[in-house]
Amino acid sequence: MGEIEHFLPLLAQREAEGTLTPLLTHGHVHFLWIQHANLYLVATTRKNANASLVYTFLYKMVEVFSEYFKELEEESVRDNFVIVYELLDELMDFGFPQTTDSKILQEYITQESNKLDTGGSRVPTTVTNAVSWRSEGLRYKKNEVFIDVIESVNLLVSATGSVLLSEVVGSIKLKVFLSGMPELRLGLNDRILFELTGRPGGKNKSVELEDVKFHQCVRLSRFDADRTISFVPPDGDFELMSYRLNTQVKPLIWIESVIEKFSHSRVEIMVKAKGQFKKQSVANGVEITVPVPSDVDSPKFKASMGSAKYVPERNVVLWSIKSFPGGKEYLLRAHFGLPSVEREEDEGRPPIAVRFEIPYFTVSGIQVRYMKIIEKSGYQALPWVRYITQSGDYQLRTS
Amino acid sequence: MTDSKYFTTNKKGEIFELKAELNNEKKEKRKEAVKKVIAAMTVGKDVSSLFPDVVNCMQTDNLELKKLVYLYLMNYAKSQPDMAIMAVNSFVKVVANAVAALSEISESHPNSNLLDLNPQNINKLLTALNECTEWGQIFILDCLSNYNPQDDREAQSICKRVTPWLSHANSAVVLSAVKVLMKFMELLPKESDYYNMLLKKLAPPLVTLLSGEPEVQYVALRNINLIVQKRPEILKQEIKVFFVKYNDPIYVKLEKLDIMIRLASQANIAQVLAELKEYATEVDVDFVRKAVRAIGRYAIKVEQSAERCVSTLLDLIQTKVNYVVQEAIVVIRDIFRKYPNKYESIIATLCENLDSLDEPDARAAMIWIVGEYAERIDNADELLESFLEGFHDESTQVQLTLLTAIVKLFLKKPSETQELVQHCFSRS
Numbered sequence: 001m002g003e004i005e006h007f008l009p010l011l012a013q014r015e016a017e018g019t020l021t022p023l024l025t026h027g028h029v030h031f032l033w034i035q036h037a038n039l040y041l042v043a044t045t046r047k048n049a050n051a052s053l054v055y056t057f058l059y060k061m062v063e064v065f066s067e068y069f070k071e072l073e074e075e076s077v078r079d080n081f082v083i084v085y086e087l088l089d090e091l092m093d094f095g096f097p098q099t100t101d102s103k104i105l106q107e108y109i110t111q112e113s114n115k116l117d118t119g120g121s122r123v124p125t126t127v128t129n130a131v132s133w134r135s136e137g138l139r140y141k142k143n144e145v146f147i148d149v150i151e152s153v154n155l156l157v158s159a160t161g162s163v164l165l166s167e168v169v170g171s172i173k174l175k176v177f178l179s180g181m182p183e184l185r186l187g188l189n190d191r192i193l194f195e196l197t198g199r200p201g202g203k204n205k206s207v208e209l210e211d212v213k214f215h216q217c218v219r220l221s222r223f224d225a226d227r228t229i230s231f232v233p234p235d236g237d238f239e240l241m242s243y244r245l246n247t248q249v250k251p252l253i254w255i256e257s258v259i260e261k262f263s264h265s266r267v268e269i270m271v272k273a274k275g276q277f278k279k280q281s282v283a284n285g286v287e288i289t290v291p292v293p294s295d296v297d298s299p300k301f302k303a304s305m306g307s308a309k310y311v312p313e314r315n316v317v318l319w320s321i322k323s324f325p326g327g328k329e330y331l332l333r334a335h336f337g338l339p340s341v342e343r344e345e346d347e348g349r350p351p352i353a354v355r356f357e358i359p360y361f362t363v364s365g366i367q368v369r370y371m372k373i374i375e376k377s378g379y380q381a382l383p384w385v386r387y388i389t390q391s392g393d394y395q396l397r398t399s
Numbered sequence: 400m401t402d403s404k405y406f407t408t409n410k411k412g413e414i415f416e417l418k419a420e421l422n423n424e425k426k427e428k429r430k431e432a433v434k435k436v437i438a439a440m441t442v443g444k445d446v447s448s449l450f451p452d453v454v455n456c457m458q459t460d461n462l463e464l465k466k467l468v469y470l471y472l473m474n475y476a477k478s479q480p481d482m483a484i485m486a487v488n489s490f491v492k493v494v495a496n497a498v499a500a501l502s503e504i505s506e507s508h509p510n511s512n513l514l515d516l517n518p519q520n521i522n523k524l525l526t527a528l529n530e531c532t533e534w535g536q537i538f539i540l541d542c543l544s545n546y547n548p549q550d551d552r553e554a555q556s557i558c559k560r561v562t563p564w565l566s567h568a569n570s571a572v573v574l575s576a577v578k579v580l581m582k583f584m585e586l587l588p589k590e591s592d593y594y595n596m597l598l599k600k601l602a603p604p605l606v607t608l609l610s611g612e613p614e615v616q617y618v619a620l621r622n623i624n625l626i627v628q629k630r631p632e633i634l635k636q637e638i639k640v641f642f643v644k645y646n647d648p649i650y651v652k653l654e655k656l657d658i659m660i661r662l663a664s665q666a667n668i669a670q671v672l673a674e675l676k677e678y679a680t681e682v683d684v685d686f687v688r689k690a691v692r693a694i695g696r697y698a699i700k701v702e703q704s705a706e707r708c709v710s711t712l713l714d715l716i717q718t719k720v721n722y723v724v725q726e727a728i729v730v731i732r733d734i735f736r737k738y739p740n741k742y743e744s745i746i747a748t749l750c751e752n753l754d755s756l757d758e759p760d761a762r763a764a765m766i767w768i769v770g771e772y773a774e775r776i777d778n779a780d781e782l783l784e785s786f787l788e789g790f791h792d793e794s795t796q797v798q799l800t801l802l803t804a805i806v807k808l809f810l811k812k813p814s815e816t817q818e819l820v821q822h823c824f825s826r827s
Contacts, residue, residue: 018685021650022614034614052571053537055614096499097534132532156644158673165639169610211603213568216533220563242568244607348682351645395645397677 003029007042023051034058037073045095053097060100061091067102083109101133103235131181133217133234139179143381145233145371146175151362152392155251159399166251168363169392170243176233182375186229186240189367193227207366209243249363250276252389253324253354255288255396263342267296269334271319271352275326283324283356288332290317291350291398295343296336305330324356351395358389413439414448421452426464429456433467440474447475495527495535498542516546518553525560533569540564540575544582554586555593562597565604570615573604574622581626601633606640613648620654627661638662642674652686660693660700668704671697672711679715679723688726691715695730699737709734709742716752724752725761732764735771743775750782759794762786766797770804773811780816783808787819790826 006026011033014020024031032054033042041061043054062072068083069076077084086109090099099105149172156165172186191206193199199206214220215238218231229241254274261267271290275283286306292315299310299317305328306321319332371383417439420432433456439446457468524539531539540561548554557579564576580601587594605626608619627634634640641655641662656678663671675697678690691712698708712727728749735742749768756762766786773779786793786801793801805823809816 018649018683022617032614034612050537050541050571050575051618052574052615053534055612055618056569056571057534059612059615094500096538099532100534156642159677160673164642164670164674211607212566213573213604213607214566215568216536219529220566221529221560223566224563239568244603244610348645349680393644397645 003044004042007031007033007040011040022055032058034062036062037071039072039074039077049095057092057097057100060097064091064100064102064105067106099132101234104132104135107135131217131232134181134232135235136181138235140177142177143179143373143379144177145184145373145381145383147368147371147383147385148173148175149362149366149368149385149387151364151366151387151389153247153252153363153389153394154392155394155396157251157255157396159397161256163251166248167244167246170245170362170364170366172240172242172368173237174233174240175237176235178233178235178373178375178381179379180375180377181232182373182381184231184233184374185370185372186368187370187372188229189365189369190227196227205365207364208245209366210245212241212243214241215239243366245364247363252277252358252363253283253286253356253391253394255352255354257290257352257396257398259290259398261293262338264338264340266338267292267334267336269317269332269336271332271334272329273319273321273324273332273354274329275324277326277358277361279325279327281326281358281361283326283358284322285355285357286321286324287355288319288321289314289353289355290319290332290334291315291352292317292334292336293338293343294347295339297339298337300335301332302334303330303332308332308334310336349398351397354394354396355391356394357391360387361389362387363389414446417446417449418452421449421456430464430467432456433464433471437467437470440471446471450475495531495538498524498527499535499538516542518549521546521557525557528560528564533567533572536564536567537569537571537575540572540579544575544579548583548586551586551588554583558583558587558593558597562600565600570608570611570619573608574619577601577604577622577626581629584630598630598633602637605634606637609640613651616651617648617654620651620658624654624658624661627658631662635662635664638667638671643678649683649686652683653689656686656689656693660696663697663701663704665701665703668701668707672704672707676711676714680718684722688722691723691726692730695733698730698734702738705734705738705741709745713745713748716748719752719755721755724755725758728752728756728761728768729764732767735768743772746772746776750776753782753785759797762793763797763800766800766804770800770807773804773808779808780812780819784819784822787823787826790823 003026006029007024010024010026010031011020014024022033024033028046030045030049031042032045032049032051033040034055035041041058043058045054064087065072065076065084068087069080087105090105090109092098149170151168151170154165154167154169155163158164189206191208194206212223214223214229215231215234217233217238218229218241222228222230231240233240252275254276256272256274258270259267260269269290269292271288273286273288277283292310294315296310301308301310301317303319305324306319308317308319310316311318317332317334321330324330368383368385373381373383375381417432417436420428421436423429423432433453436446436449436453453468453471456464521543524543528536528539543557543561546557548557561576561579561583564572565580567573567576580597584594584597587597605619605623608623609616611619623634638659641659643652643655643659647655659671659674672694675690675694679687679694681687681690694708694711694715698705709731712731716724716727718724731742731745731749746768749765753765756765766783769776769779769782776782783801783805786797787805790798790801802823805816805820809820
């Protein structure tokens with residue numbers, strides 16, 4: 001079988017030692033691996049390959065397989081091994097990634113066909129064209145574009161209550177149902193763009209994007225030159241761009257907690273949740289996860305809003321509040337018993353985590369000012385915009 | 400008819416007919432025409448003037464026709480390279496793959512000059528960069544990083560054309576662009592505005608790489624470690640980004656910790672120490688040890704922080720967690736070595752923890768401290784004697800340290816320790 005036989009034993013050994021890394025070496029062979037469900041995807045190399053290329057490619061492979069099989073795990077690979085072989089053949093050539101766009105691949109590697117017809121086989125021009133992410137000749141009765149601006153808030157608060165890290169990671173996702181090969185231009189209230197074009201400040205608030213990343217369809221040199229975002233979009237869903245900015249804005253949901261542990265007796269937890277965002281907005285699906293020691297029993301809760309439940313498999317209390325308006329404050333009191341024989345090992349102190357979603361709201365103030373759509377047949381298309389803010393990596397350390 | 404008939408003209412004749420057929424609306428006619436062109440080419444007729452018309456036929460679904468066009472192109476590319484480059488825009492995947500293949504071959508045959516990188520080729524590569532897929536872009540950027548620009552002006556112009564790629568969604572593209580820029584930056588004059596602007600431009604993409612998948616974060620962190628060593632000014636304002644999160648995989652935590660210390664300075668003492676103290680109370684033994692060692696490195700690196708580091712270490716010793724105490728004592732010994740005669744007040748506390756030391760490094764460290772500051776420790780001789788009891792069971796390192804320490808003690812307190820010294824030499 002070859003070198004790969006050494007992979008699993010090596011993995012097990014390193015895992016036991018606690019020295020597991022994404023790259024494992026056995027002799028002259030390097031294994032670069034990721035895990036997805038119950039599968040390991042392993043790339044092997046003998047040379048000093050470009051590691052980030054390998055990992056991004058492995059994740060891209062997972063994306064393509066997931067598009068084909070909905071769920072990617074051992075069984076779906078077994079059930080579809082022919083397609084897997086065909087895809088692997090197309091995804092990579094002698095170790096160089098080739099076509100990884102699942103929409104394009106789906107045009108000539110389909111679920112039904114097992115064999116390629118020898119006469120008049122259709123290889124989409126997209127495979128060798130400069131625009132490798134969009135096929136020609138698409139037609140829609142109603143031409144529309146849906147724009148979703150999704151901001152995720154990452155927060156890290158120390159045990160003493162000071163904010164260590166507060167950043168917003170934004171993503172602009174598009175759903176494109178347009179005919180032909182349209183040229184799109186997105187206009188945002190980008191501060192640097194305003195400065196370059198000499199727009200007066202004041203009434204028009206602008207957003208300062210610290211770092212921006214674009215889908216490969218966007219003309220990067222144009223953006224670098226004058227901050228214009230212009231592109232020929234892929235068909236259907238895709239992430240056009242992502243951005244990151246640090247924010248001094250008060251954390252949207254602030255948590256104060258007091259955890260009192262009385263050895264051999266009980267644990268008393270008090271959690272106060274404050275909505276520090278404007279009154280007109282409402283946070284939905286708020287879930288506050290409070291870690292508790294693993295040996296607690298007899299949970300008792302009292303919440304001024306929402307409901308709390310003990311989840312023993314995760315050693316946490318889950319406090320759910322369906323609807324949390326801005327400016328409000330809610331309290332949870334939890335009481336647990338502790339066994340008279342105390343645990344030996346140290347359990348660490350996981351942080352309190354918060355999940356939430358606030359529709360029609362952004363922390364950064366970013367705005368889609370326009371979306372110009374130009375196609376040679378000159379049709380009019382409607383863009384629709386939606387904003388939402390959600391929790392990202394939102395954690396508050398406990399003392 | 401005049402002699403002018405001997406001159407070929409585009410107005411009539413075979414070439415003219417072929418041209419018309421190549422531009423025919425019907426796909427079948429075009430295919431026939433290309434076949435005729437290939438046939439003419441094979442028998443040596445010059446059909447190079449039909450180049451643009453043939454290349455136009457490339458935009459087709461028909462695999463057979465495509466292959467014929469490629470055949471034509473390959474034939475004329477050698478003799479008409481400028482015309483071939485015109486077709487490159489439709490061909491960029493081929494360019495990228497060719498670059499990748501040539502780079503790989505060059506790597507395994509270092510002395511051959513297969514991929515001759517000169518300014519003209521570099522220009523073509525940079526143009527192809529605009530048009531190919533993300534994977535092709537990675538190959539081309541990696542190839543560019545092997546080039547040595549002739550002067551700072553060329554380096555700057557290439558940097559300008561590469562910087563847009565810092566905004567690509569694919570992390571590998573970003574890292575490859577960073578690689579090119581880091582290399583070429585070396586040639587730029589350090590006081591120039593462009594150089595400083597470039598330094599500022601590099602930070603945000605590096606930080607964003609840390610929001611990726613854990614394996615990509617790992618590769619990014621390993622690279623950032625090198626970048627921080629070479630050009631700490633790029634990330635010196637961003638130390639908070641490397642604060643460890645509870646759910647980071649252990650390999651990410653260890654890398655972040657290492658970088659945190661490299662970026663530690665007088666400006667961020669309080670914050671960094673608070674973080675390190677927090678880490679030292681976590682559960683993963685390896686990580687905790689590294690955090691404690693980091694406190695020591697910090698104290699040694701930034702003198703103004705030493706006092707606070709020492710008090711943090713004392714706090715950690717009070718936790719009585721075995722491996723924390725041992726690691727802390729090793730670190731304190733190093734602090735004593737760097738800053739002699741400054742922190743002896745803590746020696747009493749250290750001596751209280753003697754019994755919990757079972758690792759050779761920790762024992763050796765404690766012995767060194769006792770020996771070095773023997774004159775301040777009343778019962779120094781008793782302490783060293785207790786180590787002497789199990790002399791033969793100790794590691795070589797500990798044995799040697801013990802010998803040295805006892806001799807130092809003897810030199811400082813000769814009368815009391817004569818017996819001890821004799822005892823020691825008889826044992827060893």
